[in-house]
Amino acid sequence: MQKNLKTIIIAFSAGLLGAWSHQEFLMDDVDTASNEFIQQENLSHQVNYTAETPRNTTASMDLPVSFVEASEKSTESVVFIKNFSGTDYRRYSMFDFFFGPQGNPAPRVSTGSGVIFSEDGYIITNNHVVENAETLEVVHHKKTYQAKLIGTDPNTDIAVLKIEAKGLPAIQKGSSKDLKIGEWVIAVGNPFNLTSTVTAGIVSAKERQINILGGDFPLESFIQTDAAINPGNSGGALVNTKGELVGINTAILSRTGSYTGYGFAVPADIASKIANDLIKYGEVQKAIPGIEAVEITPELAEEMNLKSLDGVVVSHIIRNGAAEKSGLKVNDVITGIDGTRITGKGSFEEALSYYYPGDKINISYIRDNKPKTANLTLENLEGGTGIIKRAFYSSALLGARLEAVNTVEKDKMQIEYGIKITSLSRGYLNELGLGNGFILTKINGEPAKDPEEIGQFLEDYSGRLVLEGLTPNGRAFRQSYSVR
Template structure:
């Protein structure tokens, strides 16, 4: 019997010892993780130069490069990542942690130190560092907008070169453009190409209300270019480089930039209000293809079809209906869903749109008054509630999101402290709590009161970021 006990103890001790070694090995490795860099021992890359001299005057590239490179900065981020197994190991070991380093680009947008970049560049960052020339600055997050993948940060400086803004409405397919950024940590890199398309929707944004109307270019864009500038031949900003289409993760001929006219509105709103003043129509739209056109009996494939109209929404009040075909807005021809979304993205709640639509082979005019996420036309500021008892931040779910998800109430988890009460529940950020023990949750204050006082077994029910109904069982 003693022999069996000895063997059992030995096995347990050996297993725990191996786990401890592996635990600290992973911590050490993670702490040493760095942004990929070119090493001296690496073989020298083969570089092939391409001359554009016979196609466009060299002075245009030189002038545009000189005007724009000083306005594009290098951004480095540091994130503390904590790992939990969710199993019995959490009883014996502290949560494993590591440091994740990221990098990207940013564009100096104003003289007082405001910089525009991509939301995915700074997302979940605990520290943001901006490197401009030979100077390094700590940056603070001003605001971010996942629906456009844009963010604004600020540094304490007033002597950086501000980019000159262009007008993305006047960008033409076929015109020359430059992509300026910091791919693979190669700072102040400039590549040339043309605008190969406008109004691209490539379905990469995972927000509930994504706005995609990208400028497509064949100027080389690689990891690290995100948040950098797409400029025209005069060095004026026409877009913020955001994405590439690639099977390898590197440049494969197609890059995408957010039009500067959308960027300007998002920037102004985040700086002034801390939140983008999004405008909503209350309708869902789909593009027209030949099969759909044949089914509903129309010949012109330009425009969009209304697939649904929410009761009481702006579109409903304007008299628009399902199956209406939107042809023009404010006299501008609508070619596809992306062009309509771009127009709405540049508008504010309360703006009036003159809509020309086709219904049953007849043209009709409707005035559509855009609304905010609560269904009104007033300015909205984000109201985040911090619960000291739960060590977490929450916010009420806006009406437009409740309508989309088909719920009457709910409280969204914004974020939480890693060692606080709420973190131990294992409920992720972005989760919408709709019920606790079948009781509806309407406000963050109500949620805090219930979770603080509840005892025994209880169920938290809600909607995850993918729109699925999920429940978490607990006992306290």
């Protein structure tokens, strides 16, 4: 009995001792570990959801990115564009004269995207989206508008349309100059007729030249992105995570015709300048430095004993042009324009694109491996320093843009007035056998001076039509037609 009681007392004492030890030594560790776990949870919460987390921390790599706000803001400002060709336009053949019109070709419809540039109905898109159009329609919020072509610029593949509407949600404009390689961007458009589609990617490169543009002075300084861009996206918006416009989607590089990882956009700053010029002046105000420049290749750098591949080499100087007047010479290496660093031909052309004729710029260059500077006054396409403003009339039915002939062309062609045919596509004037560069001086014996007056007359006229003028090479012509 005494032995059992002794055993019970010993066991009870041992239990008390164990409980005391657990309380004194182990609970502190548990509390410490628990506090550390709570702190880690709070830290994790802060890392994932606090906007002020430093970008260079390892934890920021897991920061979730949402494109909801940017998508909601930008999709409201992107429209669907329909380009109709081969529709009901008048035909003028020998058979039409005897038997009347011989039927109409089956209509063809191509589609693309556009961006609402202003709330009163101006829309930016690509030149190739509206090219050869006989009629253009814009669809926004399931409502269809007839669109008027304001102007095009093949040099940048930018075009401007106008619809009759007010209070439209104009895109919020950002700066493509501030865009960084590696920054998130969203492509918004209508690929494969799927309206209001958004895709995300990053800026892969800037100032890309891929040699796809036409025009007399092609300007290529594309933003490259891996956001998926497909047929139908052309003319749509490239926006940053704030929903601000940073580019106009233009091209893809693909053997299949669909997205394969490369998309290209015209920088928004360039597109905005082009659009404003077309709206205000009817023509892009190109600022000419009076030189031709080439990219610096490793071979050229070695041949010229250059220490860097940055910049462009002056390959030709236009006689009596701005560059010659400033003292620049062939083989000078241009490295900067008004403090903007020139890394290649893309950055050189982009830097110049923001200026107007008459602007004075400071050029940094290297000659014989010695840094120098020159002051240069940019000129317009006619060799002057003023703004060029032309009266014009764009007509889908005529399939052309009619421009009043300017002073230089008067001297060159030895005429006092005329209407020049440009941006010719399928339509009335094409059927008459006229082409780009033809100048109409008289219609039915009356002087052709006002583009809008002449355009509306030709759209409505029926009967015997006599056109007089000059061909692009300056030869006189006179042609008679029977028009129904």
